[in-house]
Amino acid sequence: MKYIEKLRNxxxxxxxxxxxxxxxxxxxxxxxxxxxxxxFNKIKKHSKNKISLATIxxxxxxxxxxxxxxxxxxxxxxxxxxxxxxxxxxxYDLKEGKLIDLENSDVGPINILKKIxxxxxxxxxxxxxxxx
Amino acid sequence: MKYIEKLRNxxxxxxxxxxxxxxxxxxxxxxxxxxxxxxFNKIKKHSKNKISLATIxxxxxxxxxxxxxxxxxxxxxxxxxxxxxxxxxxxYDLKEGKLIDLENSDVGPINILKKIxxxxxxxxxxxxxxxx
DNA sequence: ACACTTTTTTAGAATCATTATAAACTACGA
DNA sequence: TCGTAGTTTATAATGATTCTAAAAAAGTGT
Ligand SMILES: [Mn+2]
Ligand SMILES: [Mn+2]
Ligand SMILES: [Zn+2]
Ligand SMILES: [Zn+2]
Numbered sequence: 001m002k003y004i005e006k007l008r009n010x011x012x013x014x015x016x017x018x019x020x021x022x023x024x025x026x027x028x029x030x031x032x033x034x035x036x037x038x039x040f041n042k043i044k045k046h047s048k049n050k051i052s053l054a055t056i057x058x059x060x061x062x063x064x065x066x067x068x069x070x071x072x073x074x075x076x077x078x079x080x081x082x083x084x085x086x087x088x089x090x091x092y093d094l095k096e097g098k099l100i101d102l103e104n105s106d107v108g109p110i111n112i113l114k115k116i117x118x119x120x121x122x123x124x125x126x127x128x129x130x131x132x
Numbered sequence: 133m134k135y136i137e138k139l140r141n142x143x144x145x146x147x148x149x150x151x152x153x154x155x156x157x158x159x160x161x162x163x164x165x166x167x168x169x170x171x172f173n174k175i176k177k178h179s180k181n182k183i184s185l186a187t188i189x190x191x192x193x194x195x196x197x198x199x200x201x202x203x204x205x206x207x208x209x210x211x212x213x214x215x216x217x218x219x220x221x222x223x224y225d226l227k228e229g230k231l232i233d234l235e236n237s238d239v240g241p242i243n244i245l246k247k248i249x250x251x252x253x254x255x256x257x258x259x260x261x262x263x264x
Numbered sequence: 265a266c267a268c269t270t271t272t273t274t275a276g277a278a279t280c281a282t283t284a285t286a287a288a289c290t291a292c293g294a
Numbered sequence: 295t296c297g298t299a300g301t302t303t304a305t306a307a308t309g310a311t312t313c314t315a316a317a318a319a320a321g322t323g324t
Contacts, residue, residue: 013320015272036310052274057311073259075205077282078310091248102246111240112260116223116232119262126258127205128244130251145291147301168281184303189282209311210281 010066017051021059025069031084033072033099036060072099073125089126102128142198149183153191157201163216165204165231168192204231205257221258234260 003022004014012018024043034042040056060081063069072080074092080099089102110124135154136146144150156175166174172188192213195201204212206224212231221234242256 013271015319017273054275054312055273058272071207073205073207075203075211079207091246091251093248093251094254100248102244106244106246108243108245109240110242110258112234112238113240114223114234114238116225116262118264119223119225120264122226122261122263124258124260126242126256128256129254130248131254132250132252145300147290149302186283186304187302190301 006068010062010068012062012066016049017055018059020047020049020051021056021063025063025083028083031082031101033080033082035078035080037078074099074127087123089128091128091130093130095131102126138200142194142200144194144198148181149187150191152179152181152183153188153195157195157215160215163214163233165212165214167210167212169210206231206259219255221260223260223262225262227263234258 003019003026006022007014007018020043021039024039024046036053036056039060040051040053043056044050060069064071064081067085070082070085072082072090074080074090082099084101086104088104089107091100091102092098093100107126110126112121112124135151135158138154139146139150152175153171156171156178168185168188171192172183172185175188176182192201196203196213199217202214202217204214204222206212206222214231216233218236220236221239223232223234224230225232239258242258244253244256
């Protein structure tokens with residue numbers, strides 16, 4: 001299995017559940033955005049052995065901590081995750097409630113002129129809200 | 133009272149509670165960031181007549197809808213609001229869990245090169261995460 | 265394979281921010 | 295002052311997330 005190494009490298013035991021979740025998250029060509037509930041339902045629908053909601057939460061949190069997933073800063077009642085872990089930005093279509101990737105190359109270089117004493121910039125994320 | 137007009141203009145009746153909340157939000161020189169709980173506690177502590185939590189929620193939502201407040205897109209279990217409604221950005225100090233304003237003039241001009249068919253850009257917000 | 269320890273999974277309970285409800289209260293125009 | 299629509303409030307409901315603790319699985323050494 002191609003994900004056993006990946007999990008081991010991150011210090012995560014390659015369990016049946018984690019491998020299944022990896023398939024759903026990382027086997028696709030395209031990256032995508034999802035909520036825990038999205039993922040839970042997709043797995044329940046397309047897999048015969050169901051995975052408990054608690055495990056989905058635990059695993060997604062672990063993957064996020066290990067850098068396999070990113071959280072997307074957005075105002076929503078649920079947390080959105082991204083399988084695209086590259087440095088990039090987002091459109092947020094307010095009417096549809098959908099996120100769309102905005103690659104770094106689609107945004108001019110961002111220059112943060114203000115410095116905060118003793119602090120280092122970890123990330124710069126742009127959220128572009130769309131209407132109409 | 134200086135806020136009566138403001139509320140009337142927005143189609144909101146100037147009630148005792150709304151005027152009190154206006155004082156706490158808009159009487160200061162400096163703008164600030166807050167959660168509903170922050171505001172509820174501040175009012176409870178510094179005002180003799182308490183305002184119910186439900187009213188704080190209702191009023192803040194009304195103010196946000198009318199453009200008197202802005203929501204800040206950030207990953208947190210609670211919603212953050214901003215009394216600074218100008219077009220601006222934020223640092224997010226991950227260790228302290230605090231937001232710091234980043235004025236538009238402190239960020240180079242942001243050029244969104246990608247266009248989404250039929251959609252108009254409503255806002256462009258930058259979140260700069262700080263570590264260390 | 266077996267015994268033993270540690271980690272993981274799981275169902276269900278707990279937590280907590282937010283929203284809904286519905287009865288009492290208030291603003292305000294007639 | 296009356297009547298009505300809008301507002302406030304205590305409280306209940308909702309719903310995402312986290313916690314708990316017991317069962318299951320994985321890893322380790324023999
Ligand atoms: Mn979120
Ligand atoms: Mn928020
Ligand atoms: Zn993305
Ligand atoms: Zn701000």
